[in-house]
Amino acid sequence: MADDLKFSDFTTGEKVHIVALTARAAKRGMADDGSGNVDISDLQRRIERIENAALRRKNRK
Numbered sequence: 001m002a003d004d005l006k007f008s009d010f011t012t013g014e015k016v017h018i019v020a021l022t023a024r025a026a027k028r029g030m031a032d033d034g035s036g037n038v039d040i041s042d043l044q045r046r047i048e049r050i051e052n053a054a055l056r057r058k059n060r061k
Helices: 012-030 041-060
Strands: none
Touching: 012 041
């Protein structure tokens, strides 16, 4: 998470979305067969976009 953000800076919808994306990443990790070839970069990018939107909103105030 970005350094300047707290969990309270996110809207309720953003919090739910982050939790859902984190759960999807965990599910992918658990489905790994031991090879370590699990790609969760797409989910990480989506979380980063949510964080950036919250940071822009926070800095605009």
